[in-house]
Each structure stands twice: as structure tokens, then as C-alpha cells.
Amino acid sequence: MELFINQILAGISTGAIYACMALAVVMIYQAIDHLNFAQGEMAMFSTFISWQLMQWGMPYWAAFFITIALSFAGGIAIERVMFKPLAKAPILTNVAGFIALYSIINSSAGLIWDFTIKQYPTPFGSAPFLGSQLISTHQAGMIGVTILLLIGLYAFFRYTRVGLAMRAAASLPESARLVGINTSWMIALGWGMAAAIGSIAGMMIAPVVFLEPNMMLGVLIYGFAAAVLGGLTSPFGAVIGGFLVGIFENLAGTYIPGIGNELKLPIALALIISVLVVKPAGLFGRPIVKRV
Amino acid sequence: MTTLLNVKDLRAYYGQVQALHGLTFSLNEGSLTTLLGANGAGKTTTLRAICNMVRSTGAIEFDGQPLGSRSTENIVRLGIAHVPQGRGTFTAMTVEENLQLGAITRTDKAGIVADIERMYAYFPVLKQRYSQQAGTLSGGEQQMLAVARALMLRPRLMLLDEPSFGLAPLVVRDLFKILGKINREEKVSILVVEQNAQLALELADHAYVIETGRIVMSGSAKEIASNEDVRKSYLGY
Numbered sequence: 001m002e003l004f005i006n007q008i009l010a011g012i013s014t015g016a017i018y019a020c021m022a023l024a025v026v027m028i029y030q031a032i033d034h035l036n037f038a039q040g041e042m043a044m045f046s047t048f049i050s051w052q053l054m055q056w057g058m059p060y061w062a063a064f065f066i067t068i069a070l071s072f073a074g075g076i077a078i079e080r081v082m083f084k085p086l087a088k089a090p091i092l093t094n095v096a097g098f099i100a101l102y103s104i105i106n107s108s109a110g111l112i113w114d115f116t117i118k119q120y121p122t123p124f125g126s127a128p129f130l131g132s133q134l135i136s137t138h139q140a141g142m143i144g145v146t147i148l149l150l151i152g153l154y155a156f157f158r159y160t161r162v163g164l165a166m167r168a169a170a171s172l173p174e175s176a177r178l179v180g181i182n183t184s185w186m187i188a189l190g191w192g193m194a195a196a197i198g199s200i201a202g203m204m205i206a207p208v209v210f211l212e213p214n215m216m217l218g219v220l221i222y223g224f225a226a227a228v229l230g231g232l233t234s235p236f237g238a239v240i241g242g243f244l245v246g247i248f249e250n251l252a253g254t255y256i257p258g259i260g261n262e263l264k265l266p267i268a269l270a271l272i273i274s275v276l277v278v279k280p281a282g283l284f285g286r287p288i289v290k291r292v
Numbered sequence: 293m294t295t296l297l298n299v300k301d302l303r304a305y306y307g308q309v310q311a312l313h314g315l316t317f318s319l320n321e322g323s324l325t326t327l328l329g330a331n332g333a334g335k336t337t338t339l340r341a342i343c344n345m346v347r348s349t350g351a352i353e354f355d356g357q358p359l360g361s362r363s364t365e366n367i368v369r370l371g372i373a374h375v376p377q378g379r380g381t382f383t384a385m386t387v388e389e390n391l392q393l394g395a396i397t398r399t400d401k402a403g404i405v406a407d408i409e410r411m412y413a414y415f416p417v418l419k420q421r422y423s424q425q426a427g428t429l430s431g432g433e434q435q436m437l438a439v440a441r442a443l444m445l446r447p448r449l450m451l452l453d454e455p456s457f458g459l460a461p462l463v464v465r466d467l468f469k470i471l472g473k474i475n476r477e478e479k480v481s482i483l484v485v486e487q488n489a490q491l492a493l494e495l496a497d498h499a500y501v502i503e504t505g506r507i508v509m510s511g512s513a514k515e516i517a518s519n520e521d522v523r524k525s526y527l528g529y
Contacts, residue, residue, distance in 0.1 A: 180368040
């Protein structure tokens with residue numbers, strides 16, 4: 001029983017990271033109708049930036065918040081330079097753009113910081129949380145940071161005018177322009193926020209998976225699985241999907257014989273395919289219906 | 293009377309297809325002008341061209357200022373509110389959020405709150421439904437919401453695309469009555485495109501008739517209504 005609870009809690013803590021990645025993916029998907037394959041690499045690069053800042057002697061939390069700000073600006077810059085010109089391009093052009101972005105970021109990180117695995121600090125420590133063997137303080141910290149982030153995002157979209165304008169631009173761009181919203185900048189803002197959310201996910205998961213240019217590959221696939229499971233049209237669904245995928249991954253790895261650590265990733269892929277076959281809109285998404 | 297909107301030699305294109313062939317018309321400050329025409333005559337395209345939502349050439353001046361190649365959102369910010377065909381309601385949001393979106397470019401918080409109350413006075417049904425998802429409203433209620441959303445901009449000119457479309461005759465009467473009241477009391481100039489020519493001519497002071505992308509007739513609403521050809525083609529008696 002203790003093992004079971006332990007696995008559930010561990011699942012929730014990694015699920016929190018998947019939830020962040022899924023949320024970042026969904027934010028960009030809502031704005032431009034494309035999946036950002038480079039979301040994980042953006043998060044990885046942000047994590048390296050924070051590591052570099054700490055190497056230069058900056059305390060953890062200062063590096064943490066400066067990295068979030070830099071990632072926000074970087075996300076906007078990527079949209080302005082690369083994806084704004086592709087706004088009306090066909091879907092394959094955009095996919096090629098995302099793959100290009102993926103390899104550019106991945107290689108640049110390798111070039112600057114090389115491919116050796118680095119230790120990444122945790123601000124929470126790794127002692128048992130509140131003296132319990134069930135969960136470590138870092139895992140508890142991951143859950144806590146994610147919950148704070150989610151509450152902040154909810155308040156932003158629900159109660160601020162910019163949040164309202166962003167929701168309007170994502171749901172009906174033409175109507176949004178007709179009330180005077182600059183939809184193009186709303187998309188850029190969405191990119192900035194997605195990059196910032198991704199950077200938080202990267203910095204939280206880095207102590208677990210260690211810092212190296214390919215660290216986010218698996219995490220992003222789980223993030224995609226979470227987004228698809230919850231529904232690509234629903235930020236709320238993406239978050240729930242993230243936690244479910246995290247729990248599912250841990251339970252399957254522990255209890256289904258023969259899966260172990262090596263076969264955990266294919267489980268995420270199998271999950272994506274099963275959801276797409278059985279319920280393409282996801283648990284909370286609404287199917288896109290067009291009147292013809 | 294001063295001219296608020298001046299359109300000269302407007303030509304609009306959908307891809308290779310030309311939809312407007314040199315439209316010239318104007319609208320006076322405070323006027324309620326209607327554009328009449330059959331299906332496909334170019335009424336909707338004219339409104340969309342004013343807001344730069346379709347590729348066009350020609351000169352459009354608003355309050356003496358050329359609109360040139362301004363983007364849709366910047367044209368709206370000048371004080372031109374456009375209620376599009378199909379109403380453009382943000383269906384997943386509440387009625388009140390829709391009204392707030394109408395005022396999203398404004399910064400006077402107190403004014404916005406007061407204006408929302410004013411809209412509820414014009415359209416009491418919106419007040420009853422303020423927290424409801426806009427998509428659950430009936431067609432007539434959604435049209436009222438669209439007009440209210442447009443007014444939240446405090447526009448000088450309101451463009452209305454077929455406000456009567458799909459509504460019951462009684463609802464249309466009510467809506468048009470309110471439009472007349474808004475025009476008189478709030479000093480909002482209105483350009484309304486309508487297929488329901490009879491009702492539009494009762495309401496308007498000035499009218500233009502479009503056929504295949506050209507203005508073929510213009511005059512006061514009374515003159516147009518009494519014209520033999522218009523009566524036969526558009527009023528049906």
C-alpha cells in the first residue's frame with residue numbers, strides 16, 4: 001500500500017511538469033493551430049540559461065525569475081522573427097519551421113554548453129518531505145510551484161483585460177479585430193507566456209532528469225500525451241491530462257511486469273494513439289464542428 | 293452637415309474575382325443611411341472594405357482622414373464599430389464579457405461600468421442573462437448583444453450587416469426601433485446593410501441601391517421608397 005501511495009505522489013509531481021509542458025503546447029496551439037515541436041527545446045535552453053546565471057554566482061531564485069523574464073522575451077522574439085511571417089503558410093511549412101527551430105536550439109545548446117550531463121540544483125533540497133518517506137521536498141516543491149503557476153494563470157485569463165483580449169483573439173480572431181484587439185500581438189504574447197511556462201517546467205524537472213541538451217525530449221512527449229488526453233482545445237484539460245499521464249506512467253512502470261523504466265516512453269505514445277482513436281477531442285476538449 | 297464617411301471609387305477583390313466596381317458614396321454625420329441590394333450585390337463587401345477586411349483599392353475617408361492601409365483594429369480604434377454578418381458573438385464567453393470586449397480599447401474604467409449599465413437599460417434581456425454563455429442566447433438576443441457590444445466602443449459610426457437576418461418580424465421591429473433611438477439620442481451615425489428594404493427605408497434618412505458592385509441609385513429614403521423600380525424590385529408591390 002505504501003508503494004502504491006508513493007507511486008501516486010511521485011506521479012503527481014512529475015505530472016505537474018507534464019501539465020506545464022502541455023499547457024505551454026496548448027497555449028500556442030490555441031493561438032496558431034499548430035503544435036510546437038520545439039517547446040521542449042525552448043524549455044531546455046531556458047534551463048541552461050538559469051544554470052549559466054548560477055555558475056556566474058547568482059542565487060537560485062534570482063536566476064529563476066530572470067530566466068522566466070528572458071524566456072518570455074525570447075518566446076516573443078521567436079514568434080516575431082520566425083512564425084509571424086509563416087502565419088498564412090501551409091501546415092507543412094509550419095511543421096518544417098518547428099523542426100528547424102528544434103534542431104537549431106538543440107545544436108546551439110550543445111555548442112555553447114556541450115553535451116555532457118550536468119548536475120542541476122534544487123532550491124527545496126531532497127530530504128523526505130515533512131519527515132515522510134512518501135515524497136521528497138523537491139517533489140513537493142514541484143507540485144507547489146505548479147499549483148501557484150496554475151492559480152496565477154487562471155486569475156490572469158479570468159480577471160484581467162489582457163487575458164480577456166487573449167481569449168477573444170484565440171477563439172474568434174476576426175471578431176477580436178473588430179473590437180480593436182491587435183490579434184497579432186496577442187499571438188506573440190501567447191508565445192512569450194508559453195516559453196515562460198516551459199522554462200519553469202524545465203528548471204523544476206532538471207534536478208530529476210539532469211541538465212543536458214536532450215533532457216526535455218521525453219518530457220515533451222509526455223506533455224503532448226497530456227495535451228491530447230485532456231484535449232488540445234482546453235487548457236484545463238491539459239493540466240488534468242498532465243497529472244493523469246504522470247500517475248499512469250508511474251503506476252504502469254511499477255505494476256505492469258516487463259515495462260520498467262525502458263518501456264515507459266512507448267506508453268505515452270500508445271496513450272496518444274489510443275486517445276486519438278477513441279476520443280479525438282480529448283477528455284475536456286470540444287470537437288471542432290464546421291457548418292458547411 | 294459635415295461628411296463623416298466618404299468613399300470614392302472603391303473596388304474590392306476576392307482573389308481574382310472583383311466584387312466592387314468603383315463604388316462612390318458618402319454618409320453625413322448623424323445620418324442613418326442604408327445600403328440596399330439583392331444577394332451578391334456587394335453590400336457586405338462594402339462594409340468589409342471599409343474596415344480593411346478584404347483587399348480593395350480606392351479612397352476611404354473617415355472624418356476627413358484617409359484610412360489608407362490601416363489595419364482593421366486601428367480603423368476600429370478610430371471609432372468605427374462593425375457588427376458583422378452572423379454577429380461575431382464570442383459564444384464561449386458570458387454576456388458581460390462580450391460587453392467588456394466591446395470596450396477593450398477604452399481605458400476609462402468608470403465609463404465602461406456606466407456604459408454596461410446603459411446597455412442593460414436599452415436591452416433589459418441582456419441584464420437578465422449577464423452571466424450566461426453568449427452562445428446560449430436566442431438569435432434576437434445575440435443580435436442585441438452584438439449591437440450593444442459595438443456601442444461599448446463609443447463609436448462615431450456603426451456599420452451593421454443585415455441585423456434582421458434570421459430574426460422573427462416582431463424582434464426585428466424592436467431592434468430597429470432601438471437603432472433609431474441610438475442614432476437620435478447617442479448621435480451615432482449608422483450605415484446599415486439590409487435585405488429587408490421596407491423596414492430599412494422606414495428607419496433611414498438616406499439610401500443607396502447597389503447592383504453588381506455599383507451604386508445605381510441614391511437619394512433620401514422617402515424618394516427611394518417611392519421610386520417605381522425600387523418598389524417593384526425590392527419592396528415587392
